Amino acid sequence: MQVSLIDIGTSKGIRIPASVLKEIDAPKSFELRIEEGSIVLDVVEEPRAGWAEKFKESDNALLIDDTLDADAWDEI
Numbered sequence: 001m002q003v004s005l006i007d008i009g010t011s012k013g014i015r016i017p018a019s020v021l022k023e024i025d026a027p028k029s030f031e032l033r034i035e036e037g038s039i040v041l042d043v044v045e046e047p048r049a050g051w052a053e054k055f056k057e058s059d060n061a062l063l064i065d066d067t068l069d070a071d072a073w074d075e076i
Contacts, residue, residue: 001020005012021027030041 001017003014003016005014024043027043028046029044031044033040033042
């Protein structure tokens with residue numbers, strides 16, 4: 001697929017067709033790098049992708065007691 005550079009303020013850009021973005025689930029960000037004279041875009045995974053599912057699978061037990069013992073403060 002051939003694309004042309006377009007003006008975006010004082011920068012240049014390309015338009016990525018919606019059909020192409022649908023093939024890769026329309027990511028929010030890409031990593032851009034130059035590799036052997038070519039511009040390469042890699043999809044950046046969301047930093048917390050899959051966390052919700054992992055939390056549902058895990059035993060969400062507290063690692064420390066979260067209660068506040070007011071009497072213990074007097075001893076400190």
